[in-house]
Amino acid sequence: MTTLSDLKLDPAQHQQIKDMRVMIVSDAAPERNGVGAYYQDLIQYMQPEVADLAIISPIIREDGSWEGGINVPLPGDTTQKFLIPNFFKISKQMKAFKPDVVIVPTPGLIGLAGAYLGQKQGAIVLHGFHTWFEALADLYWGKIEGALNRGYFWVSNKLLFRWSDVVVANSDEMVKIADDFGSKKSYRVGTPVAYQFINTPPSAPVTQVKKVLFAGRLAAEKNLQAIIDAARSQPALQFSVSGDGPERKLIEQAARELPNFTYLGWLSREQLMARIDQHDCLVLPSHVESFGTIALESMARGRVTVVSRNCGICQWPDLNKGLFIIEPHSSLSDMLASLQNIDAKLIKQKTSEGRSAANALNDWSMGMWYSLLGSLRRS
Structure with missing residues (x-):
């Protein structure tokens, strides 16, 4: 830190x-x-x-x-x-x-x-x-x-x-x-990562993707339909969604209809960290996302982190090494299907690099903030 x-x-x-x-x-x-x-x-x-x-x-x-x-x-x-x-x-x-x-x-x-x-x-x-x-x-x-x-x-x-x-x-x-x-x-x-996400030892490394989590506002820009579609097309995977927002009814309906889809409600930061650790993969398939802090938190916890190209976090080259990025011509369902064929060693390497990159960005971000504060002068 x-x-x-x-x-x-x-x-x-x-x-x-x-x-x-x-x-x-x-x-x-x-x-x-x-x-x-x-x-x-x-x-x-x-x-x-x-x-x-x-x-x-x-x-x-x-x-x-x-x-x-x-x-x-x-x-x-x-x-x-x-x-x-x-x-x-x-x-x-x-x-x-x-x-x-x-x-x-x-x-x-x-x-x-x-x-x-x-x-x-x-x-x-x-x-x-x-x-x-x-x-x-x-x-x-x-x-x-x-x-x-x-x-x-x-x-x-x-x-x-x-x-x-x-x-x-x-x-x-x-x-x-x-x-x-x-x-x-x-x-x-940059974006700081919550102290407990950085300083609490992560759970066991991920070697395969079986449990998928979305956490955030349940709103149109998050492209929640892509998560529901992925749950339908990947019945062997377990999907969990946490958060609250105007599209909560859409998520609650999906939870009633799909046996592999669970709505967790709104979570505190401590509860969120525990849930991230309990899952293998976090997804953020947003249409619009200025950055995507939850993706950075997932990387800090050593999880497989899937984001759309629309997320601002993709503009940070050092973080890309820890991300699986959905390109415009592809879909979340396609990405999750491809993850089933990736070697366990590659997944461990990717998540390890992601955690290191998240730690490095946290240090750089706070260094930037302190340097900025130190430079401020009233003219």
Whole structure:
């Protein structure tokens, strides 16, 4: 795990990070989607290295209700909420904390409030640009709803890029979009892997694929139908799906119809790691995927990891050595069929290389974050 002592920062940069007060202001509840998980993992590593770290974000209670503002179901996905926050409360919290850096990873009203108030209070604002929501418009919304939502995200992104000093993204494609939107400075950063995924010894190495897992939001962009089709065409394999989202009924129906298909419901991160270890293979056949953190977590656990070419993780050459990639002319069913004919030694080699690559990316990612924080100066 990369720490400040591992980096060749000059003394001023090192001390700057140690003295830094960092606040994350996000519309994403921890663990509920990729962005929430990303910053929860980042906090695990960053918290011991800075003077203080705080987060303002929604909280999901045990009964499933959301705390953090007036909330309405997100169009196209009632399991996610659009929150109208108490701006005065957020302003009061930020004034009391006195952040040097405000990190804003979402384009909702909480994120907009964080960016606006952060720059007003003289903090350096860093925008995490992780999802190009406009690309999801046709999957979630009709013509009128899609136009309205695209309009909102266009305005929101314009404001965030105007109020932010720095933008970070997880792929070259997203960096280019940020640049096109008028970002002042844009950087590609990596994705940290949850501490327990890296530091807990993995289960026995995989030698053959018999149990297949999908974990993530049950939404149109994830191409869940490909998993159902694969279960139908590969009856000897056992398929499990975890998560929640607008296409949950599709998954529940498949679980009723197919004897080799199980719906696990939503899992906490600890439960998710245990389930990954219990399976041989994780699949992510998405139509749209900015990165694909779950695939990186699967690699860190030494599992066979299958992703579509649409996943941003494929843009990282060092990670490709640990991935089985579904090309546009192929399908998940085809890939799983081909895996049945691969030698056990090759599978062990591939998963071992994947775990090493995930560890290396985790170290590089945190090194990049620390170097970026050490370079920040208010002009």
